[in-house]
Amino acid sequence: MSVQRPTTRDRALPTELESPRAKLVYLYLRTAAASLDDLESDLELKKITLYSILRTLRERDLVEKRDGEFAVLE
Template sequence: MSVQRPTTSSRELPTELESPRAKLVYLYLRPGAASIDDLQRDLGVEKITLYSILRTLRERGLVEKRDGSFAVVE
């Protein structure tokens, strides 16, 4: 069963996000932090793919790792 997370932010997606999966991960993380296991379970994306997406998002300064979870940089 997947969990729906509310989206409370009205910010637009960063223009450098081209991949649909990167957009999905970014939008999922907007309301709060999530672990890699949360992302895998709720989005149905394999961990190897998530690690690659998160690495790219971190390199672009869009996402940061906080205590084992990932969150959008404010």
Template structure:
């Protein structure tokens, strides 16, 4: 039995914190998520996720449409 994997694009150089890398990789592997889904999947407090997501959005790495978060193209 073989497992198919999809190669991830390399992490952007501007990601310096482990938490921002974790959130970025989670969004990359899932194709997008809500804040609640990230909180449940990564076991991080919402206040931490708000800070990380704000930073990723300011850097143009993440898009937010309503509650949905996705990687910027």
């Protein structure tokens, strides 16, 4: 008996992400947009760390800020 999985597009992490924390934030935002406060509480990262990570993700055109929330660019 074989298991069939739904076909989805490639969901690999961008190769330019090296930091484990940046990967964590990116993967979190891939599920849904989130505010800075949401990221801080759910991922247990300090805001100062998140500011740096989000700045890098935005500079690399991986994440955008919309209506006070961050989301992955598709």
